Amino acid sequence: MDITQKTILITGANRGVGRALVEEALKRGVTRVYAGSRGAFQHPDARVTPVTLDVTDPADIRRVAAEVTALDLLINNAGIALFDDLSDPASVEQHMAVNFHGPYRMTQAFLPRLVHAKGAILNVLSLAALAPLPVTPSYSISKAAAHSLTQTLRAYLAGQGVAVHGVYLGPTDTDMTRGFDIPKSAPEAVAREIFAGLERGEEDIFPDPVSQSLAEGWRNGVVKAFERQYAGFLPSSIASAA
Numbered sequence: 001m002d003i004t005q006k007t008i009l010i011t012g013a014n015r016g017v018g019r020a021l022v023e024e025a026l027k028r029g030v031t032r033v034y035a036g037s038r039g040a041f042q043h044p045d046a047r048v049t050p051v052t053l054d055v056t057d058p059a060d061i062r063r064v065a066a067e068v069t070a071l072d073l074l075i076n077n078a079g080i081a082l083f084d085d086l087s088d089p090a091s092v093e094q095h096m097a098v099n100f101h102g103p104y105r106m107t108q109a110f111l112p113r114l115v116h117a118k119g120a121i122l123n124v125l126s127l128a129a130l131a132p133l134p135v136t137p138s139y140s141i142s143k144a145a146a147h148s149l150t151q152t153l154r155a156y157l158a159g160q161g162v163a164v165h166g167v168y169l170g171p172t173d174t175d176m177t178r179g180f181d182i183p184k185s186a187p188e189a190v191a192r193e194i195f196a197g198l199e200r201g202e203e204d205i206f207p208d209p210v211s212q213s214l215a216e217g218w219r220n221g222v223v224k225a226f227e228r229q230y231a232g233f234l235p236s237s238i239a240s241a242a
Helices: 016-027 058-067 089-117 137-160 187-199 209-219 222-231
Strands: 007-010 032-037 048-052 073-076 120-124 163-167
Touching: 007 016, 016 032, 016 187, 048 058, 058 089, 073 089, 089 120, 089 137, 120 137, 120 187, 137 163, 137 222, 163 187, 209 222
Parallel strands: 007 032, 007 073, 032 048, 073 120, 120 163
Antiparallel strands: none
């Protein structure tokens, strides 16, 4: 997808990778960016429409879906990552509410717009979706679930002309990684690579040096081949839906 003259919606748009995606989208000539965030958000560019949006609140999602009358690209970026040790079920539930149920509900709410536009969904995931990070197990579990959601939506929506992309972030310099003393990529560089991958039509986007080191092995590996094989089990009535 070339996002020039497109309308996009980005969740978690007020900081980190989300804010960088807003800025990069503007540089690439979008018509409008709906910038979703839980708190107040302002932007000097008239093409940016701030929307108050908590992805864990179904009423919020319904309200925003009613406001957005056309959409080409949905970017599910909002997320949380907290340290835990799996001893508190509430932590797992909190991560799932934001990182899994949020993208699922957003996709369901905006799917009619995306089908009409033959548009795309881009889910911002993490390398922790592929291999859990022990210090953030609830985060890793929720991102693994969102990874599976991404693969499943890809199979189900292909027949409706909606592309589904996953972004597998390595260490990025945001609030989420503040406690990790490791080399990190700048959000601006990550945002550029995300949109570049989208334009290249990559299903799975690896936008930073750490994740890119895994890209070839992932794309040519047995797990990716297994995903494509399983997609073939989709009933023909669904796979060919217009």
